[in-house]
Amino acid sequence: MPDIGEKAPNFTLPQDGGDPVSLSDLAGAPVVLFFYPRDNTPGCTNEAIAFTGLLPEFEKAGAKVFGISKDSIKKHENFRAKHGLEVALLSDADSTMCEDYGVWVEKSMYGKTHLGIERSTFLVAADGTIAKVWRKVKVPGHAEEVLEAVQSL
Secondary structure (H helix, E strand, C coil): CCCCCCECCCCEEEECCEEEEEHHHHCCCCEEEEECCCCCCHHHHHHHHHHHHHHHHHHHCCCEEEEEECCCHHHHHHHHHHHCCCCEEEECCCCHHHHHCCCEEEEEECCEEEEEECCEEEEECCCCEEEEEECCCCCCCHHHHHHHHHHCC
Protein backbone atom coordinates (compact mmCIF):
# COMPACT_ATOMS: atom_id res chain seq x y z
CA MET A 1 0.00 0.00 0.00
CA PRO A 2 1.41 3.40 -0.90
CA ASP A 3 1.97 5.72 2.04
CA ILE A 4 1.92 9.48 2.46
CA GLY A 5 4.77 11.11 0.56
CA GLU A 6 5.28 8.15 -1.78
CA LYS A 7 4.61 8.22 -5.50
CA ALA A 8 1.06 7.05 -6.25
CA PRO A 9 0.96 3.88 -8.36
CA ASN A 10 0.03 4.71 -11.94
CA PHE A 11 -3.01 3.08 -13.49
CA THR A 12 -5.08 3.08 -16.63
CA LEU A 13 -8.70 2.01 -16.16
CA PRO A 14 -11.87 2.18 -18.23
CA GLN A 15 -14.31 4.92 -17.23
CA ASP A 16 -18.06 4.80 -17.46
CA GLY A 17 -19.26 6.84 -20.41
CA GLY A 18 -15.79 7.98 -21.42
CA ASP A 19 -12.23 7.28 -22.41
CA PRO A 20 -9.87 5.30 -20.17
CA VAL A 21 -8.28 7.29 -17.35
CA SER A 22 -4.56 7.19 -16.47
CA LEU A 23 -3.15 8.80 -13.37
CA SER A 24 -0.17 9.99 -15.39
CA ASP A 25 -2.55 12.01 -17.62
CA LEU A 26 -3.89 13.84 -14.55
CA ALA A 27 -0.52 15.19 -13.36
CA GLY A 28 -0.61 18.80 -12.24
CA ALA A 29 -3.96 18.53 -10.44
CA PRO A 30 -4.99 16.89 -7.18
CA VAL A 31 -6.81 13.57 -7.64
CA VAL A 32 -9.22 11.90 -5.23
CA LEU A 33 -9.51 8.12 -5.58
CA PHE A 34 -12.26 6.59 -3.48
CA PHE A 35 -12.41 2.80 -3.50
CA TYR A 36 -15.75 1.22 -2.63
CA PRO A 37 -16.95 -2.42 -2.53
CA ARG A 38 -19.97 -2.53 -4.88
CA ASP A 39 -22.42 -0.44 -6.85
CA ASN A 40 -25.98 -0.12 -5.51
CA THR A 41 -25.24 -1.10 -1.91
CA PRO A 42 -26.35 1.37 0.78
CA GLY A 43 -22.93 2.60 1.95
CA CYS A 44 -21.48 2.78 -1.54
CA THR A 45 -24.52 4.61 -2.87
CA ASN A 46 -24.41 7.15 -0.04
CA GLU A 47 -20.68 7.71 -0.56
CA ALA A 48 -21.04 8.25 -4.31
CA ILE A 49 -23.99 10.62 -3.74
CA ALA A 50 -21.94 12.60 -1.18
CA PHE A 51 -19.00 13.00 -3.58
CA THR A 52 -21.41 13.96 -6.37
CA GLY A 53 -23.00 16.63 -4.17
CA LEU A 54 -19.60 18.17 -3.45
CA LEU A 55 -18.22 17.74 -6.98
CA PRO A 56 -18.53 21.47 -7.83
CA GLU A 57 -16.43 22.30 -4.75
CA PHE A 58 -13.81 19.70 -5.69
CA GLU A 59 -13.70 21.12 -9.22
CA LYS A 60 -13.40 24.67 -7.85
CA ALA A 61 -10.35 23.44 -5.91
CA GLY A 62 -8.94 21.99 -9.15
CA ALA A 63 -9.35 18.36 -8.09
CA LYS A 64 -10.51 15.38 -10.13
CA VAL A 65 -12.62 12.77 -8.29
CA PHE A 66 -12.96 9.10 -9.22
CA GLY A 67 -14.79 6.20 -7.62
CA ILE A 68 -13.25 2.76 -8.15
CA SER A 69 -14.71 -0.71 -7.72
CA LYS A 70 -14.51 -4.07 -9.47
CA ASP A 71 -17.95 -3.57 -11.02
CA SER A 72 -18.19 -3.54 -14.81
CA ILE A 73 -18.61 -0.39 -16.86
CA LYS A 74 -22.22 -1.43 -17.60
CA LYS A 75 -22.97 -1.73 -13.87
CA HIS A 76 -21.32 1.64 -13.27
CA GLU A 77 -23.44 3.25 -15.99
CA ASN A 78 -26.62 1.79 -14.48
CA PHE A 79 -25.51 2.91 -10.98
CA ARG A 80 -24.89 6.46 -12.20
CA ALA A 81 -28.22 6.64 -14.04
CA LYS A 82 -30.23 5.20 -11.15
CA HIS A 83 -28.85 7.65 -8.57
CA GLY A 84 -28.07 10.70 -10.74
CA LEU A 85 -24.35 10.42 -10.00
CA GLU A 86 -21.96 12.85 -11.64
CA VAL A 87 -18.70 11.56 -10.20
CA ALA A 88 -16.68 9.46 -12.68
CA LEU A 89 -16.51 5.73 -11.94
CA LEU A 90 -13.61 3.49 -12.94
CA SER A 91 -13.75 -0.28 -13.35
CA ASP A 92 -10.92 -2.34 -11.86
CA ALA A 93 -12.37 -5.68 -12.91
CA ASP A 94 -9.10 -7.61 -12.49
CA SER A 95 -8.22 -5.97 -9.10
CA THR A 96 -4.82 -4.75 -10.30
CA MET A 97 -5.29 -1.20 -9.05
CA CYS A 98 -6.96 -2.41 -5.84
CA GLU A 99 -3.92 -4.59 -5.16
CA ASP A 100 -1.47 -1.79 -6.04
CA TYR A 101 -3.21 0.51 -3.56
CA GLY A 102 -3.52 -2.20 -0.89
CA VAL A 103 -7.31 -2.12 -0.66
CA TRP A 104 -7.95 -5.69 -1.91
CA VAL A 105 -8.02 -7.40 1.47
CA GLU A 106 -9.40 -10.37 3.34
CA LYS A 107 -12.72 -9.46 4.92
CA SER A 108 -15.01 -11.29 7.27
CA MET A 109 -18.80 -11.35 7.14
CA TYR A 110 -21.06 -13.60 9.19
CA GLY A 111 -18.06 -15.73 10.19
CA LYS A 112 -16.91 -16.33 6.62
CA THR A 113 -13.81 -14.77 5.09
CA HIS A 114 -13.56 -13.52 1.53
CA LEU A 115 -11.51 -11.06 -0.48
CA GLY A 116 -13.01 -7.66 -1.13
CA ILE A 117 -12.37 -3.94 -1.37
CA GLU A 118 -11.74 -2.14 1.90
CA ARG A 119 -13.49 1.23 1.61
CA SER A 120 -10.52 3.60 1.34
CA THR A 121 -9.69 6.99 -0.16
CA PHE A 122 -6.40 8.35 -1.45
CA LEU A 123 -5.65 11.99 -2.11
CA VAL A 124 -2.93 12.32 -4.74
CA ALA A 125 -1.22 15.72 -4.82
CA ALA A 126 -0.55 17.55 -8.07
CA ASP A 127 3.04 16.22 -8.05
CA GLY A 128 1.78 12.61 -8.07
CA THR A 129 2.58 11.77 -4.44
CA ILE A 130 0.13 10.50 -1.87
CA ALA A 131 -0.95 13.49 0.25
CA LYS A 132 -3.46 11.71 2.52
CA VAL A 133 -4.93 8.24 3.04
CA TRP A 134 -8.20 7.23 4.68
CA ARG A 135 -8.58 3.51 5.48
CA LYS A 136 -11.71 1.69 6.67
CA VAL A 137 -13.79 4.73 5.78
CA LYS A 138 -17.07 5.46 7.52
CA VAL A 139 -19.28 7.20 4.96
CA PRO A 140 -21.03 9.96 6.98
CA GLY A 141 -18.97 13.15 6.71
CA HIS A 142 -16.19 11.49 4.71
CA ALA A 143 -16.60 13.42 1.44
CA GLU A 144 -16.56 16.68 3.41
CA GLU A 145 -13.35 15.64 5.18
CA VAL A 146 -11.71 14.80 1.85
CA LEU A 147 -12.79 18.15 0.41
CA GLU A 148 -11.19 19.96 3.37
CA ALA A 149 -7.94 18.06 2.72
CA VAL A 150 -8.04 19.02 -0.98
CA GLN A 151 -8.65 22.66 -0.13
CA SER A 152 -5.68 22.66 2.27
CA LEU A 153 -3.19 21.50 -0.39
